[in-house]
Amino acid sequence: MPDPQENSSDTDLVRSAQKGDMQAFEELVARHRDRVYARAYSMMRNEDEALDLSQDAWVKGWQRLGQFQGDSSFATWMTRIVINLCLDQLRKLKRKRAESLEAMAEESGGVERQMPVIWPNPAEGLERAELRARINRALDQLSDEHRTVLILHEFEQMEYKQIARRMNCSTGTVMSRLFYARRRMAALLAGLKRENLE
Amino acid sequence: MKLDLELKLQAWLDAELPAAEAEQMRRRAATDPEAARLLAELQNIKTALLQNETTVTVPETRPFYWSQIERRIQRQASLRPSPGPSWAERLRRWLAPLAGLAALAAALLVALNPSATPSLNQVSDMAEGFQTRTFRDESAGINFVVFHQVPQPSAALAGAPPARIRNDGSSFMTEVE
Numbered sequence: 277m278p279d280p281q282e283n284s285s286d287t288d289l290v291r292s293a294q295k296g297d298m299q300a301f302e303e304l305v306a307r308h309r310d311r312v313y314a315r316a317y318s319m320m321r322n323e324d325e326a327l328d329l330s331q332d333a334w335v336k337g338w339q340r341l342g343q344f345q346g347d348s349s350f351a352t353w354m355t356r357i358v359i360n361l362c363l364d365q366l367r368k369l370k371r372k373r374a375e376s377l378e379a380m381a382e383e384s385g386g387v388e389r390q391m392p393v394i395w396p397n398p399a400e401g402l403e404r405a406e407l408r409a410r411i412n413r414a415l416d417q418l419s420d421e422h423r424t425v426l427i428l429h430e431f432e433q434m435e436y437k438q439i440a441r442r443m444n445c446s447t448g449t450v451m452s453r454l455f456y457a458r459r460r461m462a463a464l465l466a467g468l469k470r471e472n473l474e
Numbered sequence: 475m476k477l478d479l480e481l482k483l484q485a486w487l488d489a490e491l492p493a494a495e496a497e498q499m500r501r502r503a504a505t506d507p508e509a510a511r512l513l514a515e516l517q518n519i520k521t522a523l524l525q526n527e528t529t530v531t532v533p534e535t536r537p538f539y540w541s542q543i544e545r546r547i548q549r550q551a552s553l554r555p556s557p558g559p560s561w562a563e564r565l566r567r568w569l570a571p572l573a574g575l576a577a578l579a580a581a582l583l584v585a586l587n588p589s590a591t592p593s594l595n596q597v598s599d600m601a602e603g604f605q606t607r608t609f610r611d612e613s614a615g616i617n618f619v620v621f622h623q624v625p626q627p628s629a630a631l632a633g634a635p636p637a638r639i640r641n642d643g644s645s646f647m648t649e650v651e
Contacts, residue, residue: 302540309539314530323533330532334543335550393511399522412528429488430523436490451481458484458519465522 279303286350294341301341305334308351312358318427319362321416329365333358355432363442366420391463398465414464422457429454475508483513487520573614580609 281289281303292300312333317326336357344353399407415423424443428434436454440447479502485491486499503510532539610617 298544302544305540305543306536309536310529310531313532314528317530318527326530327532327534331539331543331546335546338543338547339550393508393515397514397518397522399518399526404526407522408526408528411522411526426523430520431527436485436488448481451485452477454488455481455484455516458516461519461523462515465519 287346290341290344290346290350293338294344301338304350308354309334311351312354315355315427315431316358316362318415318431319359319420319424320365321423325365329361330358333361336361359428359432359442363424366424367444370420391459398462410465411461414461417464418457418460421453422460425450425453426457426461475512479509480512483509484516487513487516569614573611573616577611577614577616 281300286304289300289304293304309330313326313330316330317323320326320329333354337354344350402410418426425439428439428442436447436450439450443450482491482495483499483503486496491499503513608617
């Protein structure tokens, strides 16, 4: 027997869930769980952490459902929640991690500024699946700060100011991190492409 | 090229510059080959990322994933401190002893001076051998019963201990052991 909630809109499901209907909330989870998990995974680069944080995000979503006014889509609202949880977790991890000289150099962009401009376009001539896999591998190699700023800007379409607020840093820091992250991505993609050709 | 200029070129690419500065960057990119190359590199990466986010899916089934969330929701709900007493409850807690004291004072007054007219409404007068008066304070919702031992030349009662006052929280009464 088909679930009657399968045909309901997100708005109707949210309204029911706000009244305490757990089944409606479960349907919302089922619809958007991949998106929320994918964002957690893209930021944490770890399946277990992504699962844990995405589930925490749904718990928070349930608890704060009363605050959801519908200014953005429900999926966007949930994605913002998981992003905040990931940022908190990355901050905790950073506090624990001893900062190496290499990490400090990367943060300041010392290496990236010395790199020649990558030309031609390293993404050119690659199959879509192959390019995606390469981008994914390159993202793995970025520092947490650089990867996060790229994700928030390119995938979440956030403005500099919004990113600065979320990452608890200045707009200038966001601009420099984004710049170094892009330059490093270009170098990584070009390097990966060369590897493939040899 | 200076970092400041590089960041401005990038901000132009991201449509984050005010109109006047955006025009400056547009001219710069048109006349400076180094700036144009850097801009192209940044644009290539921006486009590649925008169109190629890797798709990842939850590596668990729908029921299993949900069951874990549901359990966490229930656990969180059980960990939440229960809400404190309402203001009405707190007020009642404050007023109950005060009302009790007032009732006790009234009872003592009546007991010590039975001829005095109580200011409360008497709702019953019963019992033989004892004079019993029940009073009700409507505003406090309290009944209290006052027992008076009627003087009798009975041997059993001659040696009876004095009356004792009992307070059960909502009513006050004197009783004879």
